[in-house]
Amino acid sequence: MSLARRLLIRASRSPWLAEQFRRRAFARRAVRRFMPGEDLEAALDAASRFAAEHIGAVLTELGEQVRSRDEADAVRRHYLQVLGEIERRRLGSHVSVKLTHLGLETDPGACRRAVNELAARAKAAGSLLWLDMEESTYVDKTLEVYRAARGSGADVGVALQAYLRRTPKDLETLLPLKPWIRLVKGAYSEPAHVAFPRKRDVDEAYFELAGRLLGEAAKGRATPIFGTHDQPLIERIRRRAADLNAARGSYEIHMLYGIRADAQRRLAGEGERVRVLISYGTAWFAWYMRRLAERPANIWFVLRNLI
Numbered sequence: 632m633s634l635a636r637r638l639l640i641r642a643s644r645s646p647w648l649a650e651q652f653r654r655r656a657f658a659r660r661a662v663r664r665f666m667p668g669e670d671l672e673a674a675l676d677a678a679s680r681f682a683a684e685h686i687g688a689v690l691t692e693l694g695e696q697v698r699s700r701d702e703a704d705a706v707r708r709h710y711l712q713v714l715g716e717i718e719r720r721r722l723g724s725h726v727s728v729k730l731t732h733l734g735l736e737t738d739p740g741a742c743r744r745a746v747n748e749l750a751a752r753a754k755a756a757g758s759l760l761w762l763d764m765e766e767s768t769y770v771d772k773t774l775e776v777y778r779a780a781r782g783s784g785a786d787v788g789v790a791l792q793a794y795l796r797r798t799p800k801d802l803e804t805l806l807p808l809k810p811w812i813r814l815v816k817g818a819y820s821e822p823a824h825v826a827f828p829r830k831r832d833v834d835e836a837y838f839e840l841a842g843r844l845l846g847e848a849a850k851g852r853a854t855p856i857f858g859t860h861d862q863p864l865i866e867r868i869r870r871r872a873a874d875l876n877a878a879r880g881s882y883e884i885h886m887l888y889g890i891r892a893d894a895q896r897r898l899a900g901e902g903e904r905v906r907v908l909i910s911y912g913t914a915w916f917a918w919y920m921r922r923l924a925e926r927p928a929n930i931w932f933v934l935r936n937l938i
């Protein structure tokens with residue numbers, strides 16, 4: 632992992648920097664490249680525009696690691712409102728939550744109940760609930776919540792990170808649940824004994840996991856989502872899907888709002904199921920630093936806005 636990437640991820644944890652950034656107009660302008668606006672309305676409007684281009688959406692309110700039960704409960708209520716809007720507008724958008732935003736650390740029992748409640752509400756709204764994956768210290772707890780929810784019949788998906796050395800084993804333990812899995816490379820800074828430090832190894836691990844998931848998808852036993860902007864990797868995966876007779880529609884490709892919009896449209900035009908993950912909310916600092924860390928060249932874009 633490059634020094635720039637490590638520094639940006641470290642910066643993402645600074646409340647002081649977060650406050651400084653949020654106050655600056657140039658930073659708010661720069662962040663708009665990756666989000667349509669801070670409020671839910673802007674995200675819903677963007678989802679409607681994507682729907683007109685046959686691209687689905689996944690909505691997520693930015694935020695993580697709430698400090699009180701009241702804050703976590705407000706997040707739960709907010710997502711119920713989001714699902715109500717998705718139903719009212721017949722958008723079919725999915726929603727994605729971070730468990731530390733739903734109070735995983737302040738009240739794990741309430742967090743589990745919230746996941747079940749949101750999954751049921753999502754199903755009724757023609758949506759689907761997704762659980763993001765956070766730092767490696769949360770993987771066990773996140774998978775525990777996922778297994779409990781999915782094991783009791785809830786429709787819910789979970790993200791797995793290809794950079795983690797443990798992920799092939801985690802995937803095997805999840806497959807009996809007929810899971811929805813969003814496979815991503817991984818966005819945090821992890822030690823080398825936990826995650827592959829070299830991009831080449833992460834990409835290969837991703838492709839291996841993708842093949843395993845597609846094999847299950849071809850038999851109707853899993854629904855893989857490939858959450859990546861890596862075009863050569865996506866093309867390899869599409870070829871592998873064809874080899875394994877995994878029909879279009881048995882898997883999806885998801886990307887982030889504002890990244891590779893050209894590829895999103897092209898893939899949708901070629902008949903792939905594509906969704907864009909749309910983030911909104913005021914707590915964008917940590918998330919934005921992770922976007923900069925993925926491509927440190929993005930810092931020039933911030934500086935251009937400053938000038």
Ligand SMILES: Cc1cc2nc3c(=O)[nH]c(=O)nc-3n(C[C@H](O)[C@H](O)[C@H](O)COP(=O)(O)OP(=O)(O)OC[C@H]3O[C@@H](n4cnc5c(N)ncnc54)[C@H](O)[C@@H]3O)c2cc1C
Nearest residue numbers: 763764790815816817818858859860861885886887922925
């Ligand atoms: C739908 C979705 C959900 C995600 N959910 C999670 C999650 O739950 N947990 C988690 O840890 N991570 C999550 N991520 C982030 C993910 O782990 C990666 O950090 C991120 O997707 C960058 O990796 P990549 O697969 O695009 O490949 P890379 O090899 O990093 O990038 C491939 C190409 O994509 C473009 N690109 C990638 N990132 C950027 C960027 N920030 N700015 C501009 N161009 C860029 C560049 O052209 C780059 O060459 C998610 C990503 C997506 C798309």
